[in-house]
Amino acid sequence: MMKKFDWLKVRRDKDALRARNAGLSFAEKLRQLDRLRERSQAMKAGVPIDSSRAAGRTRSAVARRKK
Amino acid sequence: MDTSASVRVRSAPGVINPAHRQAYDGLAYAGRSRAVFVLFGVSLHQVLTAIHDLEMAGVVERYAIGGAVGATRYLAAVSTEDVDVFVTFKGASGATLNPLAPIYGYLKPRGAKVSEGHLVIGGWPVQFLPAAGPLLEDAIAAAVHLDVDGVPTRVFTAEHLTAIALQVGRAKDKLRVVQMVEAKVLDMPRFEAILELHGLKTRWKDFSRALLGG
Secondary structure: OOOOOOHHHHHHHHHHHHHHHHOOOHHHHHHHHHHHHHHHHHHHOOOOOOHHHHOOOOHHHHHHHHO | OOOOOOOEEEOOOOOOOHHHHHHHHOOOHHHHHHOEEEOOOOOHHHHHHHHHHHHHOOOOOEEEEEHHHHHOOOOOOOOOOOEEEEEEOOOOHHHOOOOOHHHHHHHHHHOOEEEOOEEEEOOEEEEEEEOOOHHHHHHHHOOEEEEEOOEEEEEOOHHHHHHHHHHHOOHHHHHHHHHHHHOOOOOHHHHHHHHHHOOOHHHHHHHHHHHOOO
């Protein structure tokens, strides 16, 4: 049976992300911008990137999924 | 191959060193996320240091960061193509035909590259814009002082960024106005005073009626 898409979970994740971002300092946000630019440069140059991390999952979340 | 967190590879900004690329490709995906790989040497910290040096050396009188990077101070980080730095000059040097020449003259020997009308610093295209008009001059004068990892820097206030976006009026600027209002980062009495001072009240009324529901 196909798994039902959980819109409420999407909404909760989005709210959690927004709350996390609101607490970030300007320096941390600038580092996020660096990473975003690096990622877009890598994609333009055809350098493969780690898709799990690209999807914004934390390292611990990636490790959990691999178990 | 060493995939520990201590691995650090840095190429020149904007250029991938083939040896670095080979090392990167040799890593397992998990290793790529563990290793600190900076393939392009992208660093906004270098940009902030360079523009602070410009002011310290007296090349510009005052500067402030605007655009999407400035807005990141108040909103979530979103991908952007360049860094907009607004500058004022001492005396008459800003009134010449090429007011940005001293900036290029100072930064090029220090490693900045010229590419498509931008100066590339730390892997970021940086656009220097002379503050033309009272709103931009006012925004630079009122900019917020910040310390970013030990580098003093200046960013436009949320109210000035929003007023400038309203004045410029491209689709992405309109989106920024909406984001600023929704994020509740504006001091509304201060914002309205800026709009009043720079003749943007009517535009704001039209905008808020059309896009913010009154």
